[in-house]
Amino acid sequence: MAADSQAGGRRQGAASWWYDPKIRAIAFQVAFVLALIGLGVYLVHNTLINLEKRNIKTGFDFLFNPAGFEIPLTLIPYSVEAGSTHGAVFIVGLLNTLLISAMGIVLATILGFILGVLRLSNNWLVSRLVGVYIEAVRNVPLLLQFLFWHFAVFQSLPLVRRAIPIFDTVYIHNRGLTIPKPIPQPGFMLVVASVFIAVATIIYLKKWARRRQDATGEQFPVFWVSLGVLIGVPLLVSAAAGFPLTWEYAELGRFRFTGGLEIQIELFSTLAALTVYTSSFVAEIVRAGILAVSKGQQEASYSLGVRPAPTLRLVIIPQALRVIVPPLVSQYLNLTKNSSLGIAIGYPDLFNVFGGISLNQSGQAIEIVAMCMVVYLTFSLLISLYMNWYNRRISLVER
Amino acid sequence: MSDIANHPGGSFYRTENIPQSPPPVSTVGVLGWMRQNLFSSPFNTALTLLTLYLLYLVVPPLFQWAFIDSLLEGESNKDCRGIAGACWVLVPKRFGQYIYGFYPEPERWRVNLTFILFCLNLLPVLSDRVPGRTFAALFLVFGFPVVAFVLLHGAFGLEVVPTHKWGGLTLTLVFASVAILFSLPIGILLALGRRSEMPVIRTICIAFIELWRAVPLITVLFMASFVLPLFTPEGVNANELLRALIGFIMFASAYMAEVVRGGLQALPKGQTEAAQALGLNYWKSMQLIILPQALKIVIPGIVNTFIALFKDTALVSIIGLFDLLLVARSAVTDPKWLGLEHESYIFAAVIYFVFCFSMSRYSLWLERKLDTGHRT
Numbered sequence: 117m118a119a120d121s122q123a124g125g126r127r128q129g130a131a132s133w134w135y136d137p138k139i140r141a142i143a144f145q146v147a148f149v150l151a152l153i154g155l156g157v158y159l160v161h162n163t164l165i166n167l168e169k170r171n172i173k174t175g176f177d178f179l180f181n182p183a184g185f186e187i188p189l190t191l192i193p194y195s196v197e198a199g200s201t202h203g204a205v206f207i208v209g210l211l212n213t214l215l216i217s218a219m220g221i222v223l224a225t226i227l228g229f230i231l232g233v234l235r236l237s238n239n240w241l242v243s244r245l246v247g248v249y250i251e252a253v254r255n256v257p258l259l260l261q262f263l264f265w266h267f268a269v270f271q272s273l274p275l276v277r278r279a280i281p282i283f284d285t286v287y288i289h290n291r292g293l294t295i296p297k298p299i300p301q302p303g304f305m306l307v308v309a310s311v312f313i314a315v316a317t318i319i320y321l322k323k324w325a326r327r328r329q330d331a332t333g334e335q336f337p338v339f340w341v342s343l344g345v346l347i348g349v350p351l352l353v354s355a356a357a358g359f360p361l362t363w364e365y366a367e368l369g370r371f372r373f374t375g376g377l378e379i380q381i382e383l384f385s386t387l388a389a390l391t392v393y394t395s396s397f398v399a400e401i402v403r404a405g406i407l408a409v410s411k412g413q414q415e416a417s418y419s420l421g422v423r424p425a426p427t428l429r430l431v432i433i434p435q436a437l438r439v440i441v442p443p444l445v446s447q448y449l450n451l452t453k454n455s456s457l458g459i460a461i462g463y464p465d466l467f468n469v470f471g472g473i474s475l476n477q478s479g480q481a482i483e484i485v486a487m488c489m490v491v492y493l494t495f496s497l498l499i500s501l502y503m504n505w506y507n508r509r510i511s512l513v514e515r
Numbered sequence: 516m517s518d519i520a521n522h523p524g525g526s527f528y529r530t531e532n533i534p535q536s537p538p539p540v541s542t543v544g545v546l547g548w549m550r551q552n553l554f555s556s557p558f559n560t561a562l563t564l565l566t567l568y569l570l571y572l573v574v575p576p577l578f579q580w581a582f583i584d585s586l587l588e589g590e591s592n593k594d595c596r597g598i599a600g601a602c603w604v605l606v607p608k609r610f611g612q613y614i615y616g617f618y619p620e621p622e623r624w625r626v627n628l629t630f631i632l633f634c635l636n637l638l639p640v641l642s643d644r645v646p647g648r649t650f651a652a653l654f655l656v657f658g659f660p661v662v663a664f665v666l667l668h669g670a671f672g673l674e675v676v677p678t679h680k681w682g683g684l685t686l687t688l689v690f691a692s693v694a695i696l697f698s699l700p701i702g703i704l705l706a707l708g709r710r711s712e713m714p715v716i717r718t719i720c721i722a723f724i725e726l727w728r729a730v731p732l733i734t735v736l737f738m739a740s741f742v743l744p745l746f747t748p749e750g751v752n753a754n755e756l757l758r759a760l761i762g763f764i765m766f767a768s769a770y771m772a773e774v775v776r777g778g779l780q781a782l783p784k785g786q787t788e789a790a791q792a793l794g795l796n797y798w799k800s801m802q803l804i805i806l807p808q809a810l811k812i813v814i815p816g817i818v819n820t821f822i823a824l825f826k827d828t829a830l831v832s833i834i835g836l837f838d839l840l841l842v843a844r845s846a847v848t849d850p851k852w853l854g855l856e857h858e859s860y861i862f863a864a865v866i867y868f869v870f871c872f873s874m875s876r877y878s879l880w881l882e883r884k885l886d887t888g889h890r891t
Contacts, residue, residue: 145715152719159746166745239559240552241566255822255871256864257829260840264864267847268856453731460833471737481741489730489738496729 209466228398266385405440616682682837702771727769778809818878
């Protein structure tokens with residue numbers, strides 16, 4: 117035994133230094149990191165030489181330089197005359213990205229849920245038709261759909277002077293949609309505040325109704341009362357303040373409209389492309405989610421005497437959502453990332469105005485591309501934080 | 516009792532079965548099918564009628580527009596005046612550009628030859644009815660790229676066609692194939708790195724994968740075309756196609772890594788432990804035990820990623836590579852073809868659709884074939 121272990125020990129001792137997996141792992145990792153650092157130093161060295169040769173100063177000073185170009189859609193005050201900077205361009209672009217993503221997410225979700233349910237319909241014709249739609253939309257590049265919606269659909273609407281009027285207040289034409297411009301009068305802020313108060317009331321009401329139902333078993337018609345509060349309170353407040361909102365109607369001149377508010381056609385093209393494309397993915401997710409809830413759940417609910425509508429609301433949908441929400445949220449992230457394709461048709465999103473025009477003007481390629489990447493990276497991190505929170509929350513509900 | 520039953524002619528119940536009568540007419544055949552699938556309830560009937568009406572509104576005019584009132588032969592958009600339907604005139608006139616871009620006309624046989632060889636090489640890989648899968652797969656990865664490069668770019672006496680002359684569907688296919696060819700091995704390495712027990716390697720791989728997956732492809736391509744030239748030493752000017760490819764491969768391999776990781780996670784730990792117990796080292800156990808099983812599980816996922824990547828190649832048109840989409844787009848900016856956006860985009864969309872749809876059908880077929888039922 118002793119001799120054995122001695123011999124074994126010697127052999128092990130001779131070999132172990134090099135064949136010890138721990139040491140090997142450390143050596144390998146150190147070598148990898150050194151190689152990575154070497155590559156990084158080499159790239160930075162090259163970059164510095166190249167930047168010097170091209171007379172580009174690194175740094176973020178350019179954000180405070182005036183940007184000399186107009187942006188057609190701005191949610192915050194922005195104008196070339198006032199000397200708005202590249203920093204302002206960044207904010208404007210970011211807000212436009214958020215705007216189009218929010219609208220796209222809402223519309224794609226609604227359309228996707230409808231399509232997903234129709235795809236499951238026991239009506240052969242409807243189910244097949246939706247299937248054809250989904251296949252057709254999914255198998256064509258999104259960029260091509262952007263171009264198709266913009267150049268082939270929306271730009272073949274009538275010219276401005278032949279705009280299609282709807283009740284003589286809203287006009288549709290190939291440059292966009294002209295609507296009456298709302299002009300808030302003094303006291304309008306009261307109405308806005310009343311909306312917030314109404315929402316807060318509803319949230320409280322819902323909690324109170326829940327507590328009361330838990331305690332006494334009595335139900336309270338939360339939905340109808342909420343609807344009444346949401347419409348009634350602002351209406352009463354604005355009536356009391358003398359309806360502090362007037363509209364400036366658009367007048368059609370010879371070639372263009374005067375007054376009114378023009379919403380750019382690019383917004384609609386981008387929205388249409390994003391909504392249609394994403395809805396086809398949402399539809400498949402919804403279908404998979406509903407199919408994932410076993411039929412026994414529905415039967416069990418019926419056998420307990422729960423009627424079909426509450427069964428759907430209280431038994432099927434909560435369980436289907438558990439399957440639906442994670443891939444759905446990652447589709448939302450995809451939609452936000454895909455909104456950067458607006459650059460192809462001129463929708464002024466972050467990547468178009470900042471990564472496109474500001475980059476060309478200032479030449480700060482590294483800083484600008486890095487800033488854009490950081491923005492999208494932040495979106496992605498926020499989404500994954502939310503996903504982790506959601507997964508934790510629903511796993512508590514589980515048995 | 517038995518007395519009565521046995522009595523000839525006097526029984527009041529039958530001693531043999533009634534011959535089977537046909538089911539009611541309304542439950543079989545076309546009629547039964549329609550009743551069950553289209554008119555099962557008043558609501559369904561209404562839905563069917565509404566859908567039929569919508570189809571009636573849309574399909575015949577579309578058919579009329581595309582095939583009956585349309586024009587196929589012509590010289591320019593002037594010929595389209597008075598044509599109520601589609602004016603396909605630019606498609607046959609520009610067909611060469613849609614397929615080959617600016618590839619010189621006398622050399623286009625080389626593209627065709629490459630494509631045919633590619634299909635022949637792919638056949639044994641895709642189908643198990645054609646023998647020689649292993650050899651074909653190896654040749655596809657190691658031999659064919661060389662052949663394709665020699666044929667497309669030119670060497671050994673073939674006239675050199677610089678990459679900026681490549682275009683159209685050719686460029687789209689070359690771009691997608693090269694990206695797929697490189698992204699799969701890199702993706703596998705990244706996935707292995709992400710599952711590695713070495714903390715530094717794991718962190719670096721996670722950071723790499725998450726970074727590329729978080730940003731839109733278009734920012735990656737912009738980086739490749741604006742920032743990458745700053746990284747290379749003086750005098751080295753990477754080809755524009757190559758730069759876009761590098762960015763695209765990085766992006767694609769991050770997605771591929773996540774798909775492969777799914778397969779690695781689906782394998783029970785016992786497989787790794789069994790490989791270790793047999794005395795196989797890390798790479799041997801991966802190569803012989805883990806990867807063959809993991810990759811088999813995720814083949815459909817890999818094909819789906821291929822489809823997504825193939826569609827995403829359309830984005831290179833934004834940084835000015837002359838792919839199929841840019842051909843379709845620039846064709847209608849020519850004054851000769853102004854106003855033919857519908858036709859040009861629809862033609863390009865049909866080409867993309869044919870490729871993506873056949874890939875997705877293949878993936879479904881594969882999924883059914885591989886679903887042998889002994890998954891863990």
